[in-house]
Amino acid sequence: MLKTIKQNWPVVAIVLAVTVAVVRTMVQAPDTPPPATAAMPPEPWTGPSLLTDRQLQGPERALVAYGADLVANTARYLGPQGSVAHLSNGLNCQNCHLDAGRRAWGNNYGAVASTYPKHRDRSGHVESIANRVNDCFERSLNGQALDTTSHEMRAILAYINWLGQAVPAGTKPAGAGIAELPYMNRPADPLKGQQVYTAKCVSCHGTDGQGQLAENGSWYVYPPLWGPHSYNTGAGLFRLSRFAGFVHDNMPYNQSSHHAPALSTEEAWDVAAFVNSQPRPTKDLNQDWPDISKKPIDHPFGPYADSFSETQHKYGPFGPIAANRKIHKTK
Ligand code: HEC
Numbered sequence: 291m292l293k294t295i296k297q298n299w300p301v302v303a304i305v306l307a308v309t310v311a312v313v314r315t316m317v318q319a320p321d322t323p324p325p326a327t328a329a330m331p332p333e334p335w336t337g338p339s340l341l342t343d344r345q346l347q348g349p350e351r352a353l354v355a356y357g358a359d360l361v362a363n364t365a366r367y368l369g370p371q372g373s374v375a376h377l378s379n380g381l382n383c384q385n386c387h388l389d390a391g392r393r394a395w396g397n398n399y400g401a402v403a404s405t406y407p408k409h410r411d412r413s414g415h416v417e418s419i420a421n422r423v424n425d426c427f428e429r430s431l432n433g434q435a436l437d438t439t440s441h442e443m444r445a446i447l448a449y450i451n452w453l454g455q456a457v458p459a460g461t462k463p464a465g466a467g468i469a470e471l472p473y474m475n476r477p478a479d480p481l482k483g484q485q486v487y488t489a490k491c492v493s494c495h496g497t498d499g500q501g502q503l504a505e506n507g508s509w510y511v512y513p514p515l516w517g518p519h520s521y522n523t524g525a526g527l528f529r530l531s532r533f534a535g536f537v538h539d540n541m542p543y544n545q546s547s548h549h550a551p552a553l554s555t556e557e558a559w560d561v562a563a564f565v566n567s568q569p570r571p572t573k574d575l576n577q578d579w580p581d582i583s584k585k586p587i588d589h590p591f592g593p594y595a596d597s598f599s600e601t602q603h604k605y606g607p608f609g610p611i612a613a614n615r616k617i618h619k620t621k
Pocket residue numbers: 361364381382383384385386387397398399401402419422423426427430431446467468521525526527532
């Protein structure tokens with residue numbers, strides 16, 4: 291007997307292993323929960339609600355509430371027909387920072403209070419939250435910077451700091467900002483993107499991409515995606531990865547989410563290519579990216595530290611550019 295086992299040990303070992311595996315699956319109930327050690331993705335951050343914050347009172351509460359209103363209804367106060375000043379193109383911050391900057395994966399403000407002031411490669415210096423807010427005024431809202439000592443700026447800062455109060459300093463919670471989509475191994479295609487636009491975006495943003503104004507003309511029910519009232523060429527959304535990531539997780543509005551997106555990643559890249567090929571206001575970007583080697587892979591304006599064309603930096607494929615950077619970093 292011993293001799294036979296020795297001779298046939300590989301067969302015996304396999305039989306034993308299979309038996310153990312079969313018995314294991316038999317004893318394990320089919321609905322056994324996964325072991326506690328399995329890595330669960332962290333819960334994404336969503337902003338607190340003023341309605342449940344009973345601590346915040348008096349003038350401080352009023353300031354935070356005004357900040358929330360300015361983020362949600364920017365045009366009403368600061369748009370072309372604004373009641374306080376005329377500084378911006380008529381978009382609301384909330385058009386791109388959903389639920390007034392509180393929605394998971396909706397380009398929220400969850401990491402702002404915890405990570406600013408910080409060095410930013412675009413400007414080449416340390417930026418405060420006020421600087422960053424004014425970046426969006428001058429680019430995303432194609433307008434003018436807000437006086438940093440104004441009541442409005444103080445309110446926006448109070449609101450953003452209140453939103454992020456529970457986020458530990460130096461950390462970026464899950465779901466903050468815009469998700470990174472995997473690169474395609476072909477360039478994003480404006481023609482394919484036009485088909486996506488016609489099928490899935492036209493009903494709200496319009497055949498001409500100009501959105502839809504409210505009846506009194508002072509704010510957008512559906513914001514424009516290109517043309518004179520849209521973000522300019524210096525805005526974050528003008529980079530394909532920012533547009534594609536935002537749209538993939540959030541558009542069509544309220545019919546899409548990070549875990550149940552309405553568009554495939556390819557559709558998101560292609561529609562980004564289509565929209566960002568349409569005319570829009572330009573911005574002088576000469577002061578941006580003083581160190582050109584720090585330009586994001588999808589920054590569509592040269593000069594670059596590599597030899598890829600502006601077209602490839604705009605539409606991709608981005609994989610080869612990213613691989614080339616890795617090689618040069620490790621050298
Ligand atoms: C047209 C879209 C758009 C509008 C409108 C807009 N933003 Fe932004 N904002 C962006 C994008 C895109 C980013 C960069 C996100 C990224 O790079 O992941 C950004 C980034 C920011 C950040 C930095 C976030 C971070 O985590 O570092 C702040 C703060 C901010 N915006 C505030 C505002 C405020 C306040 C307004 C209104 C005055 C506004 N934005 C309007 C698109 C917009």
